[in-house]
Amino acid sequence: MKSEDKSNPDTVKKEDAGDGVSRRDFLSSATAAGLAAASLGTSEKALTQEVAQTRVAALAPPSAMQQSMEDDTPAGYSSEEAQEYFVKNPGSDFMVDILKHLGFDYITTNPGSSFRGIHESIVNYGGNQAPELIEANHEEIATAMGHGYYKVTGRPLAMLAHGTVGLQHAAMAVYNAWCDRAPMVILAGNHLDVQDRRPGVEWSHSAQDCIRVVRDYIKWDDNPVSLGHFAESMARAYKIAMTPPMGPVAISLDGHLQEMEVGDQQLMMPAMTPTQPPSGDWAAVREAADWLVEAENPVIVVDLMSHNQEGMERLIALAEALQAPVVNQYGRTNFPNNHHLSQGANVIAQADLILGLELYDTWGTVNSLRDRVHKDELRRARPDARVIDIGTKELFWRSNYQSFQRYYAADLSISGDAQTTLPILTEAVQSAMSRSRRSSNGEREERWRAAHLRAREQAVDAARYAWNASPVSTARLYAELWNVVKDRDWALVSDDNQQSRWARRLWPIDKHYQWIGRSGGAGLGYGAPSALGAALAHRPEGRLAINVQRDGDMMYVPGTFWTAAHHGIPMLTVTHDNQGYHQEFMHLQRMSARRQRGIDGSSWVGNELTNPDIDLAKIVEGMGVWSEGPYTDPKDLGPAIARALDVVDSGEPAFVHVRTQPR
């Protein structure tokens, strides 16, 4: 039911979908979901294609009433009058066709009049399915949900932002996604034509260049002036967002285009083909392999690498071929923490060769800077250690925002997506290995097994300190959680960095989806909504999503829990409520000590979340979420989590408020 436009083989004509067949049939050409993970791993690709087919099959044809309303002039109206009152075929319906064509599961938003046209089309024309509209109380929530969703599924969400004000609200979350290389497609409402703007607010909500507010930290944007332009820009935006190094993109959504009558326009549905991710240069990869094989103590350090489970498998293959330890900096779940080659960062100091894979901060991996009056540099690695850096950072960073970190000249720097490059690197390593080098692997394996076991025993032993303390120790919080969830298919949808990394130290994390990394830009207000976005992604799998929620982060975006309740997104939340902006306590403490003024009690000023104490359980209860607490006695924790789990099992979010030790 689709036909190729002869003038351009890359497009599909919308108007050629005749024979009484709904224009929804264009969606049978939906391909984009399958593109999401092209070349990043066959298993993920197969999964996304399957999801795409399911999604298309679920779409219903328009009802007779809808068809009639679209085709006929209503009774009692002249055709001229009907043209003034009614639109048969609004531009935003076509926009929804494009969203479906690209395979978006959800579109998150806080409502706004600058996109009222597409809002209506999503709900009525699109049947509020694929994409389904997810309502949030703040654009920061809507955007960060897309961030978390991507990290589980490998697919981007679309986010609708109101003109000017909505995108400004979203900006913080966009910055986090940019720093974390998380793709998403932002659609920002706007009214370009001054004669089309209603007086008053519509002017305040319009801009000459509406994307400018986030342009410094997105990969690409466009300002389409026709529906054809919109279609092409959306396809381009999707490809750019999803080609490593990935990142957010934004398209301006003109109000006139949304609400106009399409009439007889010949609209084209752009075809989509996958863009292969960039791979490292073959000759340079072979040289890297030679260095790795020659090294006495090679250490692999990995950060933002694995796009999916396949990435983990590829890294296991390389590490085992070399019997080289892997230091995971946990930008993603890159390597199983229960594998004997999973080691702590201390091994970097012993390395004679460091292989960095998608490092966010190569300089900071090899060096450190002492936080004193004079900030002197210390080399963490051996002076003679060589560094190979494989990644896409040079293809990514832009000016202005300084998240690109300190300059570091690696001994061998290879530009290419590390996950894509790994198979040829591993193959080259295996070819370069002599028999004697291969035979040394047994001894290396034994050494790393012993070190891994020792570290594991030390972590478990450390967890018993402050076991019975009140407020609750963060180690106990994770141990109690583990005992309740260990027999489930679980996923942690929050970062444990502020809780002394107890999940990483105590829980076995060996699946890519069990961990979603960090925020990227370290902007508060990421935790709760990204966790909810990840929980939304886990919902169809029936997977238990666990969110350890910080109090400071939650107070930025408490409405997240309303969205959880409203959309019935099951998520188990347990709080890490240390009643303050704890990191800032420590900074104030450092400044006071440095200036010899002392900190005797004063570090609470400006940093506390007490007086009055915040009843987080009551906040979420008021938004329809089951909650208990606050608990300070560790003995109460296990039973409370078990009760919360019953609620989550019924398909709802649940919240246990726990007051804890600082970290």
Next chain:
Amino acid sequence: MIIPRALYPFALAALSLWFDASLAQDTTEEGRALFESHQCWQCHGYEGQGGGAGVRLTPMLYPFEAFVQLVRHTNLMPAYSPNVLSDENLRLIWEFVRAIPEPPALEDIPELNLE
């Protein structure tokens, strides 16, 4: 109550023990108050258990002199000079940390049998 003269030495010894224990408790409480007001717990936890921001302090294996060196001349934590924290107060903090009881043994914590 009249204590027979023959028991005077025992009574004095008991009194002395009580006084020492009471003094030690007072010292520990003073140390705890300083540990809290100088915000040691922010990085090291209320029970010195340590974590992502600071090392574990218990069991306190350093002699007092080494402890002073670590607090005053350090690479990691902010350096606390005697102008901010006197040797006397530092000793009270050290005494407090030394007095923090041992946590339960691993065998007594079934939740930490993670396998």
